[in-house]
Amino acid sequence: MLCSAWNRTAAGFCLPGTALRRDIAPEFARYLIEFPFGDIYSRPGLDLKSREIATIAALAAMGNARPQLEVHIAAALNVGCSRQEIVEVMMQMAVYAGFPAALNGISAAKDVFRHRDAENDARHEG
Amino acid sequence: MLCSAWNRTAAGFCLPGTALRRDIAPEFARYLIEFPFGDIYSRPGLDLKSREIATIAALAAMGNARPQLEVHIAAALNVGCSRQEIVEVMMQMAVYAGFPAALNGISAAKDVFRHRDAENDARHEG
Amino acid sequence: MLCSAWNRTAAGFCLPGTALRRDIAPEFARYLIEFPFGDIYSRPGLDLKSREIATIAALAAMGNARPQLEVHIAAALNVGCSRQEIVEVMMQMAVYAGFPAALNGISAAKDVFRHRDAENDARHEG
Amino acid sequence: MLCSAWNRTAAGFCLPGTALRRDIAPEFARYLIEFPFGDIYSRPGLDLKSREIATIAALAAMGNARPQLEVHIAAALNVGCSRQEIVEVMMQMAVYAGFPAALNGISAAKDVFRHRDAENDARHEG
Amino acid sequence: MLCSAWNRTAAGFCLPGTALRRDIAPEFARYLIEFPFGDIYSRPGLDLKSREIATIAALAAMGNARPQLEVHIAAALNVGCSRQEIVEVMMQMAVYAGFPAALNGISAAKDVFRHRDAENDARHEG
Amino acid sequence: MLCSAWNRTAAGFCLPGTALRRDIAPEFARYLIEFPFGDIYSRPGLDLKSREIATIAALAAMGNARPQLEVHIAAALNVGCSRQEIVEVMMQMAVYAGFPAALNGISAAKDVFRHRDAENDARHEG
Numbered sequence: 114m115l116c117s118a119w120n121r122t123a124a125g126f127c128l129p130g131t132a133l134r135r136d137i138a139p140e141f142a143r144y145l146i147e148f149p150f151g152d153i154y155s156r157p158g159l160d161l162k163s164r165e166i167a168t169i170a171a172l173a174a175m176g177n178a179r180p181q182l183e184v185h186i187a188a189a190l191n192v193g194c195s196r197q198e199i200v201e202v203m204m205q206m207a208v209y210a211g212f213p214a215a216l217n218g219i220s221a222a223k224d225v226f227r228h229r230d231a232e233n234d235a236r237h238e239g
Numbered sequence: 240m241l242c243s244a245w246n247r248t249a250a251g252f253c254l255p256g257t258a259l260r261r262d263i264a265p266e267f268a269r270y271l272i273e274f275p276f277g278d279i280y281s282r283p284g285l286d287l288k289s290r291e292i293a294t295i296a297a298l299a300a301m302g303n304a305r306p307q308l309e310v311h312i313a314a315a316l317n318v319g320c321s322r323q324e325i326v327e328v329m330m331q332m333a334v335y336a337g338f339p340a341a342l343n344g345i346s347a348a349k350d351v352f353r354h355r356d357a358e359n360d361a362r363h364e365g
Numbered sequence: 366m367l368c369s370a371w372n373r374t375a376a377g378f379c380l381p382g383t384a385l386r387r388d389i390a391p392e393f394a395r396y397l398i399e400f401p402f403g404d405i406y407s408r409p410g411l412d413l414k415s416r417e418i419a420t421i422a423a424l425a426a427m428g429n430a431r432p433q434l435e436v437h438i439a440a441a442l443n444v445g446c447s448r449q450e451i452v453e454v455m456m457q458m459a460v461y462a463g464f465p466a467a468l469n470g471i472s473a474a475k476d477v478f479r480h481r482d483a484e485n486d487a488r489h490e491g
Numbered sequence: 492m493l494c495s496a497w498n499r500t501a502a503g504f505c506l507p508g509t510a511l512r513r514d515i516a517p518e519f520a521r522y523l524i525e526f527p528f529g530d531i532y533s534r535p536g537l538d539l540k541s542r543e544i545a546t547i548a549a550l551a552a553m554g555n556a557r558p559q560l561e562v563h564i565a566a567a568l569n570v571g572c573s574r575q576e577i578v579e580v581m582m583q584m585a586v587y588a589g590f591p592a593a594l595n596g597i598s599a600a601k602d603v604f605r606h607r608d609a610e611n612d613a614r615h616e617g
Numbered sequence: 618m619l620c621s622a623w624n625r626t627a628a629g630f631c632l633p634g635t636a637l638r639r640d641i642a643p644e645f646a647r648y649l650i651e652f653p654f655g656d657i658y659s660r661p662g663l664d665l666k667s668r669e670i671a672t673i674a675a676l677a678a679m680g681n682a683r684p685q686l687e688v689h690i691a692a693a694l695n696v697g698c699s700r701q702e703i704v705e706v707m708m709q710m711a712v713y714a715g716f717p718a719a720l721n722g723i724s725a726a727k728d729v730f731r732h733r734d735a736e737n738d739a740r741h742e743g
Numbered sequence: 744m745l746c747s748a749w750n751r752t753a754a755g756f757c758l759p760g761t762a763l764r765r766d767i768a769p770e771f772a773r774y775l776i777e778f779p780f781g782d783i784y785s786r787p788g789l790d791l792k793s794r795e796i797a798t799i800a801a802l803a804a805m806g807n808a809r810p811q812l813e814v815h816i817a818a819a820l821n822v823g824c825s826r827q828e829i830v831e832v833m834m835q836m837a838v839y840a841g842f843p844a845a846l847n848g849i850s851a852a853k854d855v856f857r858h859r860d861a862e863n864d865a866r867h868e869g
Binding site for chain 6: 679680681704708711715716717718719720721723
């Protein structure tokens with residue numbers, strides 16, 4: 114689920130786990146929860162699926178935060194985006210940020226999908 | 240509707256108008272229609288409202304294309320986004336691209352909203 | 366002091382004023398105060414002068430937030446940076462973000478300095 | 492020639508003029524000449540026309556330095572690029588940096604071309 | 618030739634191969650060929666060598682698409698750029714995008730050159 | 744000290760070593776010393792500690808030059824920044840460039856700190 118070292122919330126978000134929290138300075142881990150998740154994502158004016166679409170679009174367009182892009186592709190799946198919808202968002206970024214940004218976004222999505230499939234296979238065999 | 244010199248399609252998009260087409264090199268105006276609108280936006284895998292949310296998120300996060308951001312805020316309104324949803328997307332960009340990007344995105348949205356209100360007032364008085 | 370529509374705090378920061386707060390969505394104005402100023406700038410681990418140097422360096426290097434760059438050049442002056450120190454930071458950005466970013470940063474600084482001089486002249490004549 | 496406040500060299504470059512040099516800190520004006528023009532552009536391994544193509548491509552793709560982009564579109568014309576070649580470079584940036592970057596690059600080129608035409612008209616009438 | 622999983626065209630371009638096409642969504646692979654290569658690179662107004670110079674300059678300046686930068690450094694060699702010309706373009710990016718962008722561009726070029734040399738050695742020994 | 748293949752100067756800077764110099768084109772290694780270090784860092788108007796704070800802020804905010812960010816985090820330690828001050832700069836970047844930039848900056852800092860600790864351990868055991 115690409116939440117290694119994070120805790121998954123009911124809503125499907127990955128929040129920094131204890132080890133990570135210690136590692137990245139405890140207060141920053143608190144801000145990371147309070148501002149994005151406590152303040153922004155919990156606001157009623159926009160549904161979580163649209164929020165994740167906005168986030169993966171922005172991260173793919175900026176193209177300089179691959180780990181966070183993968184975390185949010187996983188979060189998008191968790192809040193109800195289909196794989197096809199995620200790939201469509203990535204393809205659309207070719208228009209606004211160029212083909213390399215779109216290709217790297219598609220590549221991040223494929224990595225997350227493969228990771229999910231491997232997790233599911235492991236679970237079913239277990 | 241922030242489509243000056245553009246033609247509005249049934250779906251609410253602004254396509255480059257004749258004058259603009261002449262001005263920006265005719266073939267490029269054709270690519271501008273064919274690839275983004277003919278190829279990408281017309282794909283069935285993602286609804287138009289989600290597509291516009293992805294676009295305004297990306298343009299606000301990159302922060303270097305104010306005219307296009309305004310065109311797409313107007314397009315987002317045209318395909319069913321509420322003003323509140325648009326402002327929520329902009330606020331959320333503070334998390335991924337910083338507060339200045341979010342503030343400038345909110346400022347672009349306010350400009351489009353004001354423009355719309357002025358157009359509506361003019362129409363009702365006319 | 367480049368704080369129009371903002372309130373100046375004792376520490377020299379410009380916080381969004383009432384009108385601005387109404388205009389940019391009241392909650393976002395609250396976040397804008399709480400996270401950057403309440404959480405980050407008030408932390409003891411780094412002095413305010415160093416914080417403003419970090420901010421103007423980052424905003425000049427990214428080059429897509431001129432209004433915020435000007436607000437923070439003014440804030441840097443307020444917390445004890447000399448004009449020369451600010452220009453040195455801008456010049457140094459040529460190394461990491463290129464000469465255009467440095468030139469545009471110097472131009473923003475000159476605008477703020479001129480604005481300050483005009484304010485001071487007006488005050489002394491008044 | 493879009494060299495206001497700059498001096499034009501034989502090779503067609505705009506170098507900072509005396510007034511500008513005073514304004515932007517004299518040493519920085521010196522670096523601006525020494526490193527880009529003394530060190531880089533004077534190197535024999537790449538012709539000036541290719542150098543200007545590389546520069547306008549990079550500035551259009553980054554999209555956050557419009558004044559410098561215009562200066563270098565003028566410089567590209569001065570060292571032998573045709574208007575069509577410049578527009579082709581801008582159009583190509585749609586592939587690597589997205590359509591907004593390309594559109595804004597084409598818009599910068601059109602501004603420079605118009606400025607040139609006005610200068611030429613003025614000269615012929617004078 | 619850094620075209621693994623791509624097909625090399627007569628003009629030296631790497632086009633997505635069958636496996637890649639399946640992997641990155643078949644339609645996107647088609648857009649990737651049609652718009653950049655069918656529409657843009659095939660236009661008569663600018664020679665292929667200048668086009669590749671523009672592309673590697675832009676990708677090095679943006680600095681967030683290393684795989685595509687390497688593909689286009691290889692393409693630049695294929696359409697007649699010398700190694701020295703490519704390194705000159707990268708060095709010049711220090712002026713417009715900073716020394717880190719230039720250094721990372723030079724590093725990408727060195728990787729491609731080494732890969733080419735290894736391929737040539739293997740071929741001559743085979 | 745993260746200066747592998749670089750020479751450390753008295754002031755704590757890493758300058759390109761002989762092997763690196765040969766590898767990245769000898770003249771460019773010369774520019775890399777002359778302009779940033781000979782011209783900019785040696786200027787009297789701003790102390791070295793403030794210069795390194797400006798540099799790590801800019802590199803973390805741009806987010807596309809991890810190797811150079813690590814070199815300058817090490818340089819910041821060399822010229823007197825505490826680990827806490829460096830982490831504070833990174834955390835502050837969340838405000839201006841978003842949480843992913845801040846997280847990646849913190850991660851770069853942690854890598855440098857770990858590397859330093861390992862070096863110190865090795866030295867004390869040796």
